[in-house]
Amino acid sequence: DAEVALVGRSNVGKSTLMRELTGHSFDTGGKPGVTRSPNHYDWAPEDFVITDLPGFGFMSGVDEDRREEIKTEIVRYLEAYADDILVAVLVVDGKSVVDIIDRHSGPDEIPYDVEMFHFLRDLDIPTVVAVNKMDKVDDEDERLDALCDRLGLYPPWKQWQDTIAPISAKKGQLEPLDEAVRSHLHEQQRDDL
Template sequence: MTSEIVLVGRSNVGKSTLFRLLTGKRVRVGRRPGVTVGPARAVVGNVVYVDMPGYGYMKGAGKKVQEGTKDFIVRRFEEKTEEILLAIQVIDAASFVEIADRWEERGDIPLEVELFEFLTELDLAVVVAANKMDKVKDPDATLDEIAERLGMLPPWSQWKDKIAPISAKAGDIEPLKEIIRSRLPSRGGRSQS
């Protein structure tokens, strides 16, 4: 059975840049949302990394396309649950709280929170890659708010196995790599510690 590490998140949060750093495989990246339109794959060792298309608002894409992308992502996770070693939910740490506040003010559940709950309900190992930390003024306070919004009691530092502060554009992804290494199957079939 194939083991997959799947990157998923809202459009334009840096998934493809992170995918390239983790796999060495070049994929199209862009400044505008919606550049990744289908899953990209790369084999690294005995694991397949999958970069899913972004979900949510995509400038120039109609509601039907946006909903179709979301449905595709949901179906894929439901169908491949047994094969997924780790789901990496990439978020833009610099705008996460502000976006979540806007959704909650309208009485809606923020997309990132909904996705995190969905992945957790599937009983998947989920890590939140809090990307763009180089743009965050108060890292600990921001990470505490992110943890709280996702149902984890602050301080965030007690969740270092579930929250990885990174800056993919700057190449600073070691906290995430540590989590991935801890999840990778060893040659004997058990997770490495």
């Protein structure tokens, strides 16, 4: 089956997004990090499955070693299935992502979201960054331009609408993500002809 893989730090709204996309209900705020193996769901009416990879990053009750283990599992999964993954969706929290990236940038530290974005590109997996919780952001263009800058994409963000998709999972405002994902799917179908 064609596959869309969802990755992101915990608490960015991945479960909320999955619920909106699939119509299934998921345990939000459950125990993050407990899901060992990727979960698959159908994204109707499109003919592909969504794989929800475990959330990464700080989770109460999950220690450093376990966090590293989860990260390794995610990386191994993506490497193993890179050929089957049509699109990766990296979900971030639009309200805090830039601050978190800046806080974790240093001589020997690469922020998770930046690292994951480049890792996916290195694997040749077309990647869409779903910038969630935009309902909480009032300086939308500035935030999105700053995010582009941190990801190495030359602003303005409007040039990158196949890559940067501002959404609000909670409000069901997902159109930019839908369009971005579809643009990659159709691109690949054309390439296959």
